[in-house]
Amino acid sequence: MKKRVLFVDDEPRVLEGLRNRLRKQRKKWDMVFAEGGERALEELARAPCDVVVSDMRMPGMDGATLLARVQEEHPDAVRIVLSGYAELEAAVRAVRVAHQFLSKPCEAEVLVSTVERACNLQALLGEERIRQVVGRMASLPPLPEAYAELSRVLADEDAGIKDVARVVEGDVALSAKLLQLVNSAFFRRNRRITSIEQAAAHLGIMTLRNLVLQVEVFERREVPAVPGFSAEDLQRHSLLVGGLAAKIVPAQRDDAFLAGMLHDVGKLVLACELPETFAADLAACPPGGSLAAVEVERHGVGHAEVGGYLLGLWGLPYTVVEAVANHHHPGRVPEHHALDVLGAVHVANALAHEVAGGAPADARLDTDYLERHGLAGDLARWREVAAELEELL
Known part of the structure; x- marks a missing residue:
């Protein structure tokens, strides 16, 4: 049709x-x-x-x-x-x-x-109800402390781009919206930008001050209380996944960090827009089980697809959208022949859960995908890096 x-x-x-x-x-x-x-x-x-x-x-x-x-x-x-x-x-x-x-x-x-x-x-995203909810969204709420810190930094005449990037990189909602803005035709010139620091530098301090302090382009509202979900825990996990993914594929560091930082943005979407549905899915997920599997069984799609759909709507680079949408199932993207951003985020997500006290990474990893690309032997080294990064957060 x-x-x-x-x-x-x-x-x-x-x-x-x-x-x-x-x-x-x-x-x-x-x-x-x-x-x-x-x-x-x-x-x-x-x-x-x-x-x-x-x-x-x-x-x-x-x-x-x-x-x-x-x-x-x-x-x-x-x-x-x-x-x-x-x-x-x-x-x-x-x-x-x-x-x-x-x-x-x-x-x-x-x-x-x-x-x-x-x-x-x-x-x-085949589920029409969820697609309509995501389609209406203009932005996501950052953590109140992240928004307050960004406002403080931008109000400081002595603050620089690195100070702004440091705050934005620590928040899923701020990262997603900044990358949508900087990759729009209003601000972008000739190339896609996936680095938070480059995005902040491209817009400039004065434009960022106008966007944040005067017109309040970033949404200010509380994330609803959803049993079993913590926006703070999501930020910490996302930072770990982004940092680890960047180390797994250093040649694609910026794309990998951004995709890792945003890989669970779909959870934030569901918590904000469909809190009762999201709470029921979380409650139905057994300890150590796969929330994505529960969501797909109940709705036909999960938070990964929801996040990928939102970022795709917002025009973020395809590499990032693909990694977010498929980070639980990298094997369903057949044209990949070596470790790339998608594979890095898949591995980083599994290891981040493990080192934070969750289920062993093997329960979340697509072992066929890793073996097909000759990557299974690198898991021990990446696990050590994940543990080191987790201690720094």
């Missing part, structure tokens, strides 16, 4: 240009072109769309207002801004309602690959 993609702009010539440039996609996409926000809502009422690509500046109903309506009424749709304006005010308005951002003029190849990737994401 073809995916339905809606393009929205107030200028007919822009829509006609898109129609001509995307003509080759007609066999894969059912494309609809709407002149303005009101016409776009009419098209959505006629039939749902998988992806909505909208300009920002339009008379009457602008892009941010339109996408806010889409966010509420059609949360399944991936929301993408395609705009020629890069003011901070526009970026802030868009980041609250859009998943991804592209800048005009946009090469056809970039637009096609972005829409194609958005269409493919839905296959990752």
Whole structure:
């Protein structure tokens, strides 16, 4: 079945240009072109769309207002801004309602690959109820102490980029949102960024002060109390997994650290948005058992897929999304032929649980995957590194 993609702009010539440039996609996409926000809502009422690509500046109903309506009424749709304006005010308005951002003029190849990737994401999360919940999310709440520390650092005239990066690297929600921002067309130039320090340096102290202290782009709310779940424990575990993954594949250190830091972001999503469901899953998981297995049995998807879906929506690099979504089952990604970010996060997660007093790593490891890639003999060395890192946290 073809995916339905809606393009929205107030200028007919822009829509006609898109129609001509995307003509080759007609066999894969059912494309609809709407002149303005009101016409776009009419098209959505006629039939749902998988992806909505909208300009920002339009008379009457602008892009941010339109996408806010889409966010509420059609949360399944991936929301993408395609705009020629890069003011901070526009970026802030868009980041609250859009998943991804592209800048005009946009090469056809970039637009096609972005829409194609958005269409493919839905296959990752088949449970419609969960997909809609994740689709509505604009951000995740950081730990209160992490947000307070970031605010303090940014208010300090003597603070530097390394001080900012140190705070952000210690919090899952701050890391995810910063990487979404820096990889958007509003801020990114020519390459994807996965290093927290590089992301902070790219945005700069002044922009970060505006985003955090003035417009409060990071969400400030408490994580609901969920029996069996601790946001503080999640942060500690995530830091350990990120640090260990970075040491396992030093050539891909930045990607590995970020993927490890965000590998359980799906748990935070579920705790915030579906606390009762998440609590029931945790209660159904036996001591030392696999929460992921319980979730898949009950819902068809688990926290790994939920996290990968969210990060994919937010446009984070594919290497990170793939590692997060598959960190329990690296063997289901067949094209991997050597240890990489996905394998590193898989191993780091299992060892981090073990050294923190959990079940032996063997219970969580895909031993066929490790043996197939000749990695089983390295486990003892990685276990020692995990124990050393755990003592430092």
